[in-house]
Amino acid sequence: MLDFDSAQAMLAARARVPEATETLPLDTLAGRVLAEDVIAGLDLPSDDNSAMDGYALRCADFAPDSILPIQAHHYAGHASEALRPGQAIRLFTGSLIPEGADTVVMQEDTERTDEGVRILRAPQAGDHVRRRGEDMHRGEVVLSRGTLVGPGQIAVLAAQGRATALAYPRLRIGILTNGDELVPPGQPLAPATLYNSNGPMLAALCKGMGADPVAVLHAPDQAEAIESALDGLARDCDLILSVGGASVGDKDLVKPAIEALGGTLDLWRVRMKPGKPVALAALGNRPLICLPGNPVSAFVVFALLATPLIRGLQGRRNVLAPVRSGVLRTDRTWASGRDDFLRVRVEHPPGELPALTPHRQQSSGSMGSLAWAHGLARIPAETRTGDGSVVDWYPLADWLA
Structure with missing residues (x-):
């Protein structure tokens, strides 16, 4: 039997980054994978600004119990006048730092008087000042190709003024279950039958990874039916998942169907429990993973062996999740x-x-x-x-x- 780590590496190595790309607006990018490096076109912050509601001053103008006259009020989004020596300017979060100021004292550390503002705690130069470009520098890569886009990545794109980005298409996955004993959920059970849980489970697992299960098929234990189903999936999908039927029993008809379609099958047993019977095949240039027929085994093999291949086919840079x-x-x-x-x-x-x-x-x-x-x-x-x-x-x- 092949050891688990080798099997996982073998599946991950079969992934090929998609060649196709598409330009998408921000509201449809979540869950997609970037097909470009995103370069910052702006410094963020674009200018020095205040991280707090408070007062801008020169740190050298502070003296215990002294009161600084309030020169002006500057709001976020408004231009700023230069600070005069020995005075303070009332600021709010996001307000530009006035020329001549080097410090912001937050309002909790001040006391307003009729004459101005008293500073209750000695400041340090640079307190509560956000420096230009401290978050993102113009010209640097802020998001890398192969990044899965979530809310944080959307925020970065929007902050850089990007209304669109280049992404890879959604991965199209076809699922094939087989077996005369399986009945669709919602239908009555006959003797010696059971409900098909693999199809709905695998479709949900694919959706959870941002892939599209475009076809979920079931075939009886008939060679022609399995061959026809696999042929159709190979034409329409980027990846095929079959469940059961790839071992050596009389009713294990997936392997002959793959061979009849001109495909190749790398069949191995993996030294893992649950999930020993696993196969990796190819129909043309479409990878096919043959999962064990037991639903628990299929779930575990999908989670640990199939997902690295799926991430790679999606164009993701990181194909292995944390251990x-x-x-x-x-x-x-x-x-x-x-x-x-x-x-x-x-x-x-x-x-x-x-x-x-x-x-x-x-x-x-x-x-x-x-x-x-x-x-x-x-x-x-x-x-x-x-x-x-x-x-x-x-x-x-x-x-x-």
């Missing part, structure tokens, strides 16, 4: 010949590593644990791990985004 450390809290010992990924709840005691509590049911049939878990704790192969052990864990909030 963190935590302390296992359990009343049993864990040991396996494969890397075991436990579904865990996570608590964050102050000043300590996160505490990882495994779900009571770790079988690959426990779908309730998927809705319960915050992450996946990795128990290395060929080790015995118990309460108090420090292990790696994969936050689902990061790995599924």
Whole structure:
């Protein structure tokens, strides 16, 4: 079996950055990936300005118990006159720093009198002054190509006066489930059947990553039906996810269908639990990931092995999400010949590593644990791990985004 890290690296390496790009307005950019470096055209702040409501003065003019006459009031967005020696100018957050001033005293440290303003606390030169360009310098890269756009990136673009930006198209993903035993949710169950949870689950996982599940198909256990479905998905999608049917059983018909379409299949078993049966294939230039048919296994493999490939196909610069450390809290010992990924709840005691509590049911049939878990704790192969052990864990909030 292939070790987990090698399998993850192999899938990530199959990603190719999209060649197509599109120019999008700010209100449609969230969730997209930048296809350009964004260069600052402006210094931000554009001029020295006040970080507080207060008074601008020369620090050298301060003396205990002295009162400085108030020369003027300057509001944000208005021009500023030069400060005269021995006086103060009333400012507000965002007001320009007057010529001649080097300090802002916040109003909480002052007292107004009929003669002016008394400074109650000795200032330091430069207090509460935002310097021109201290946030962004004109000509520097403020957002890099391959950045996933969120509210913070939108703020940067808008602050630079950008109404549009170049982005990669949304990744189009096709999903194929197969099996005579599967019934669509909402339909009555016949004997020996069960509801198809993989299709809706994988569609939701794709949407959560900013990809479009443009087709969610189901095929019976018939070679022609599977071949036809895969052929259609390969024509319309950038990536295909198939679920089950890629092993060596009598009803495992995905591999023959791929070969009949002229595709290539790199089939391996990964030394991980759950999720051992995984395959990476290609139909033309379209990558195809064959996920295990068990929904829990499909979920874990999607989270840990499929998402790096998806991020790369989206054009993202960072394809691997963070792996963190935590302390296992359990009343049993864990040991396996494969890397075991436990579904865990996570608590964050102050000043300590996160505490990882495994779900009571770790079988690959426990779908309730998927809705319960915050992450996946990795128990290395060929080790015995118990309460108090420090292990790696994969936050689902990061790995599924």
